[in-house]
Amino acid sequence: MAAAAQLGSTVTSDRTLARFRPLAVPLVTGLLVVAGWWLESRHAAVAALTSSPGPLLLRPGWAALVVYALAYLVGGYESARTGWHALRRGRIDIDFLMVAAALGAAAIGQALDGAILIFIFALSNALEEYATGRTRKAIEALVRLRPTRARRVTSLDDAAETELITADQLRPGEFVLVLPGEQVPADGVVVRGISAVDTSAITGESIPQQRQPGDQLFAGSVNREGALWLRVERPAQESTLARIIQLVEQAQQRKAPTQLFIERFEQVYSALVVAGTVALIAAGLTVLGWGVSQTIYRAMTVMVVASPCAVVLSTMPVMLSAIASGARNGVLFKGALDLEQLAGVRVVAFDKTGTLTLGLPQLVAIHARPPFTEEQLLAAAAAAESGSEHPIAGAILEEARRRGLSLPSPEHSRTHPGRGVEAVVSGDRILVGSPAWFHEMGQPLDGELADALARLESAGHTAMVLSINGSGPAGILAVADRARPHAREAVQALQRLGLRVVMLTGDNERVAQAMGRELGVDEVYAGLLPEDKMRILQELERRYGPVAMVGDGINDAPALVSAAVGIAMGRAGTDVALETADVVLMSDELVRLEGAVALGRRAERVVRQNLAFAFGVIAVLLVSATTGHLSLTQGVVGHETSTVLVALNGLRLLGFRWPRLQGASAEAEAAAGIDRVAEAGPA
CATH class of the missing domain: 3.40.50.1000 (HAD superfamily/HAD-like)
Incomplete structure (x- = not known):
């Protein structure tokens, strides 16, 4: 027990570490930034009190620079590596812009501002990774639903041996036993037992569905009540659940036109930001009369605030969240x-x-002419049709069985293609067929039956006329495909x-x-x-x-x-x-x-919100930075905060409330948000 508890504690600890591992880099970087700032402040205080601060390498100012350098290395290494690889391929990306801005700040003596930029950018990347990771959890949840074991049985006898194997070992044609509370290990057909089965993992249905012999079951469903015996139809690797997981994974890789446009826009825009920064430096030194430090500082601030981080993240979290919500x-x-x-x-x-x-005809009406009753007509028609494979015959037989009627086998039966069936049942000659067939035989419908036939046909029902022992039409049976x-x-x-x-x-x-x-x-x-x-x-x-x-x-x-x-x-x-x-x-x-539809519209609206917000923040920060009303630190905070907010806004779709059966919900109506189609007459 102690060993098991220790193992459980270790697993929990590992999961906790894995959850917070992405925050390790920004956490260490932040601590280094704080340490560097403290050393820099101490250096200023010592310099004010004495003109002989001691050996050069032991002075707080130099120590602060060393700590800042470590912060740059820890927080900026991954971005520098990514930016360098992109640059070698002829591309300028966001990582390059951030690293260049931080190094530029350090070059003009603003090491603290550059270190803060590195820290916030690393923190932003960690939060973005967490945000997109939330959408991957939906897929991971589906993967965890994939069954891992199965109870294979040699036969359907109660005394048959049961072998516990992995689900991957199952082959089509084999039988498995699924006990209450267990997962269905593979797609198959119920051959024995009746139970309520939770199919929400596959179909999204929240209420367990009754399954009995002849019904299909799907891997990942959960048996809630009685034992079920299942004949496997396909290997676990090819189950419906496995294919859904594969399709959702592929869906997350297929990009929307908006996302593709933004990715192309990022490359062009990043190059324009670099060109604009260089032009600003040239203008500041030649035309505007700024000093070197002031010019580079403003240029680095402009480079930071103009970076399209928030724009790039405007679509991807939104679409991934919506796809995950739909899959669930x-x-x-x-x-x-x-x-x-x-x-x-x-x-x-x-x-x-x-x-x-539903695609299956059902008996919807019976009109009997006295002295016959509805049940007499139904029993006679079902007995006459018992040997037919026509869908209408199936609908009549199903209703007769549902009512528990006794159906003797016909002594003689003959099918008239396109017309109907003629049979002898218990010595009675029974005809069941179309109204046109009876008209051909000189037995047209009249009176109440003719009126009933007109009403049924106008309602779109298929009517069959029945006669017993040649006494003329005894009644009408109508079938229809139910909505x-x-x-x-x-x-x-x-x-x-x-x-x-x-x-x-x-x-x-x-x-x-x-x-x-x-x-x-x-x-x-x-x-x-x-x-x-x-x-x-x-x-x-x-x-x-x-x-x-x-x-x-x-x-x-x-x-x-x-x-x-x-x-x-x-x-x-x-x-x-x-x-x-x-x-x-x-x-x-x-x-x-x-x-x-409401989810698609909501996703489109959130993408538009994100883009408007991202471009709006960039415009405000850009004007403030160019006119000198924004420090590098303020620009970094504003830029990275907008990036995180955009990513979190996209994650809201994970909580999208799906409408229930009682018509349109307020959520769906609010998501409509698009001009309604003008009414038009039929073509």
Whole structure:
């Protein structure tokens, strides 16, 4: 126990040291600066009291210079090395400017000011490293979620042997046991057991989801209740979690256009600062009549305050923080470019089937003609359709099973392609098919059934007519593709953000318009082939501006690629969704689109704030330094403080509050901040 406690104490101590290690350089530099200032003050006091201060090397003045030199060496070594390497490549960077300014101050007898500059620049770099490190912690947290061990079982028997192995040893086809409280070690399918599983690491869903045989599980999920037996589908190294980690790491390396522009701007601007400093020195010595010390001092002050440190840090912490925030909430951005483009979209186009809807037909209505009852019609239709693989048959069978109806096997069954099914069940001849088929057979619908059929078809439902023993239509069963939960709320939230919402589908016009009315979208385009969707996207972009396309990542791949931003329904991390789209909704929750757009807009606004603040501080400090109203020390403090503030402002996005299911949150509405799109009629 004592050894374990000692080991735990050592680990904690190591982590503490690692956390504060970046501050070691500025801390030592600061102590040296204070020591040098004390020695310099003592030298002044001794010189005032005596004209014979003692041996040269023991005088406080020389001792102060030695201590200052150590401060320059400790605090400025890394910057000098970086600046020198950049200079050898023909580039002038910020590190070179800072070191040159400090050495220039020392050359004119202002060693203290130069040492303070070195100290504050080293402290600024340490704080910037801490700031950007905060965004890396999101990735490190994902990495820590990666399972390390697994319980491999030889069979599904209760008495089967269990072998504890590393997750990397698992191979597809093997079985693993996941006990309550344990992590799922690899992607796979549940083959035995029922439990609630926490999938927040993968999908961002905060509420555990029930999983039973046939359901998929993903590495990194946590089993909360009963034991589960899992058949492994892919190695741990290729799991959904592993691919998410890889994609987020790549996203942090992909730079937005604004960031790329600023990096190019830094090189040109730094060269201009050096040229301007040289020109100021020349003008001060020749035209303005300044003394040598005054000229160099002002030039060094100008060089410091004009350095673009804060400008360079205006974008990177912002984008990294936003990407990390999205990854923690089930929205995967492929890169900063995609985040910036999402902020500028004016239209969101949705695929219908599988995106706005569940993509699975469900029985939504039964109209029975007396003396038949609804359950009699449902049982007869389900028994007749029991051998069919048609999606409509599946919807009827699912509802019959849900109601616990007894379904005898048909004695005879025959499919009429494009029309319906004819079957004999328990001696009764049953026909289930389209209204057109019954019309062909001379059994058209009339009266209440005709009225019901008209209402169902106008609502976009698919109706099937049923007859028993040739007595004419006995009733109607209607199926429809149900809207995805909270789809209407998601559409309304996007509209509140000023976006135009459009639905694209290959379904017929009647079904599409009915679904469009139910969801409240602004425009509906029906009967589209994949190439038609691409054409519509181009037309929408010409009319309104950049378009984001939301699809299921498979049949919508061409449209996802052609849109300004392609957003895929993750289907819990399918390969196509992860590879095709720019943004992936890992939980398939459309309501997260509101947060994604709001996050992109907030990031864009924070970048603008940072740039305005950075350039504003530079302008004020530059005017003050040029006119002699700013000391080098004051310039250093003002310049480096602005740099740290800009970095910390970007980190605020780590705490971005994602909207909940109850419509748009105040956070999202406040993030809108962009002129709303003008209303326009349908094309």
